[in-house]
Amino acid sequence: MAKIINEPAHTFNEYLLIPNYSDENNIPSKVSLVTPLTKFKKGQMPKISMNIPMVSAIMQSVSGDRLAIALAKEGGVTFIFGAQPIESEAMMVKNVKSYKAGFVPSDSNVKVTATLEEVIALKEKTNHSTVAVTSDGTNKGKLLGIITSRDYRPNKTNLNVKVKDIMTPLNKLIVGKDGISLNKANDLIWEHKINQLPIIGKKGELKYFVFRKDYDEHKKYPNELLDEKKRYVVGAGINTRDYEQRVPALVKAGVDVLCIDSSEGFTEWQKKTIHWVKKNYPNIPIGAGNVVSGEGFRFLADAGADFVKVGIGGGSICITRETKGIGRGQATAIIEVCKARDKYYKEKGVYVPICSDGGIVLDHHITLALAMGADFVMLGRYFARFDESPSNKVNINGTFYKEYWGEGSARARNWQRYDLGGEQTLKFEEGVDSYVPYAGALHDNVIMSLEKVKSTMCNCGALTIKELQKNATLTLVSSTSIVEGGAHDVIQKDKTSFK
Numbered sequence: 001m002a003k004i005i006n007e008p009a010h011t012f013n014e015y016l017l018i019p020n021y022s023d024e025n026n027i028p029s030k031v032s033l034v035t036p037l038t039k040f041k042k043g044q045m046p047k048i049s050m051n052i053p054m055v056s057a058i059m060q061s062v063s064g065d066r067l068a069i070a071l072a073k074e075g076g077v078t079f080i081f082g083a084q085p086i087e088s089e090a091m092m093v094k095n096v097k098s099y100k101a102g103f104v105p106s107d108s109n110v111k112v113t114a115t116l117e118e119v120i121a122l123k124e125k126t127n128h129s130t131v132a133v134t135s136d137g138t139n140k141g142k143l144l145g146i147i148t149s150r151d152y153r154p155n156k157t158n159l160n161v162k163v164k165d166i167m168t169p170l171n172k173l174i175v176g177k178d179g180i181s182l183n184k185a186n187d188l189i190w191e192h193k194i195n196q197l198p199i200i201g202k203k204g205e206l207k208y209f210v211f212r213k214d215y216d217e218h219k220k221y222p223n224e225l226l227d228e229k230k231r232y233v234v235g236a237g238i239n240t241r242d243y244e245q246r247v248p249a250l251v252k253a254g255v256d257v258l259c260i261d262s263s264e265g266f267t268e269w270q271k272k273t274i275h276w277v278k279k280n281y282p283n284i285p286i287g288a289g290n291v292v293s294g295e296g297f298r299f300l301a302d303a304g305a306d307f308v309k310v311g312i313g314g315g316s317i318c319i320t321r322e323t324k325g326i327g328r329g330q331a332t333a334i335i336e337v338c339k340a341r342d343k344y345y346k347e348k349g350v351y352v353p354i355c356s357d358g359g360i361v362l363d364h365h366i367t368l369a370l371a372m373g374a375d376f377v378m379l380g381r382y383f384a385r386f387d388e389s390p391s392n393k394v395n396i397n398g399t400f401y402k403e404y405w406g407e408g409s410a411r412a413r414n415w416q417r418y419d420l421g422g423e424q425t426l427k428f429e430e431g432v433d434s435y436v437p438y439a440g441a442l443h444d445n446v447i448m449s450l451e452k453v454k455s456t457m458c459n460c461g462a463l464t465i466k467e468l469q470k471n472a473t474l475t476l477v478s479s480t481s482i483v484e485g486g487a488h489d490v491i492q493k494d495k496t497s498f499k
């Protein structure tokens with residue numbers, strides 16, 4: 001007879017944290033959110049730790065290179081989506097690894113033959129105040145000059161005038177040589193009272209700009225996640241089909257950590273993939289999943305996974321539970337898998353971090369997942385809403401939204417994620433195509449969400465994620481107390497609510 005669990009599986013919304021005693025030390029500014037990303041032996045340090053417990057979902061509408069840079073600045077890790085050609089995924093990884101904080105590749109460039117009218121149109125489109133003039137009109141061409149608003153008078157200068165007649169030419173510019181440190185570049189900016197310093201290569205080709213306005217930028221990001229060469233840390237998604245070609249390209253591009261992207265991870269395919277990576281690239285950590293049971297966890301941990309992702313059917317765009325009838329309430333899945341993780345640690349002395357993947361809707365769900373034992377959370381819908389996600393921003397009846405589609409939707413064409421051998425096609429959909437409300441810059445939102453996490457941790461008397469996991473008291477709530485938890489029995493003046 002089948003094994004039947006008669007206890008219901010619960011979701012985050014069915015739990016609350018009961019505050020513990022907090023003393024004067026329990027203030028948000030003292031909370032550390034540092035957390036392991038990869039496994040470690042008792043008494044040792046993980047190869048990679050994060051400064052915040054957030055990673056981004058391996059999805060086309062979420063995790064491109066722009067989001068990766070923005071999230072690494074905050075202290076988390078992006079897993080670049082794997083459902084794209086190997087070369088373009090590797091290129092995204094390379095873009096993150098070659099990104100130099102403070103050194104900005106020029107996005108607005110023209111040739112000397114462009115007109116002022118074209119320059120103004122370009123500035124309106126890109127919102128940039130500095131336009132580079134290069135030999136071929138690209139940001140890699142030979143630098144010939146720059147145009148800023150100091151070079152022409154709006155409404156006075158003839159719009160048909162050519163760039164070459166109004167630009168500030170190279171011989172009147174202060175420039176830096178490629179390889180200059182950010183400190184030195186900033187010294188030149190202050191010494192010469194300029195707003196931007198072009199950085200050029202050996203043959204005079206444009207490399208970057210350093211801007212005066214960015215001078216204090218690094219102070220905005222005290223949690224930046226950097227590798228030993230001071231480059232941003234970045235992850236990448238892989239599948240269980242083409243890893244022998246994909247992984248070498250990603251490693252060559254500088255990837256720090258891999259993760260198998262699959263809707264169901266308790267499989268022979270995952271084991272084979274992990275073994276291959278461990279044999280050929282023993283220094284590159286690899287996460288696996290997704291599982292929702294202790295048995296699934298142990299299988300992947302024994303196979304060598306460096307972290308294990310938990311969650312089936314809880315994602316906001318996911319219809320796996322409806323389509324296939326598999327899954328488990330996310331809270332119960334986390335609790336059960338974390339029990340198995342702790343048992344594994346006791347037995348083998350190896351701590352395998354757990355990632356809670358999918359279903360985070362309210363910020364406090366992050367705190368609940370951590371209190372239940374997760375070491376970090378993976379978020380799709382959350383990050384899709386920001387400027388930095390790769391999807392389109394659209395205006396529908398005066399309100400801005402971003403597009404967000406599941407990897408199991410027909411639009412994503414990611415059959416590898418649902419591969420069970422056999423034909424190379426997606427036979428039915430397990431995800432939907434949707435919109436999410438546009439929410440602005442990643443930085444502002446992440447700061448706000450984590451302030452809430454820290455505040456709750458203080459209420460629970462915890463200054464670290466470990467303390468929260470050890471000391472938190474969680475309670476299941478009845479359906480009527482869920483109603484009591486929102487504003488009730490009042491007529492709200494404004495429906496705009498803070499989540």
Ligand code: IMP
Nearest residue numbers: 057315316318359380381406407408431
């Ligand atoms: P969210 O944060 O609730 O939006 O969930 C994101 C997670 O949903 C991802 O990290 C994946 O694990 C999962 N996911 C992504 N696309 C699909 C899909 O099409 N069907 C089912 N699950 C998906």
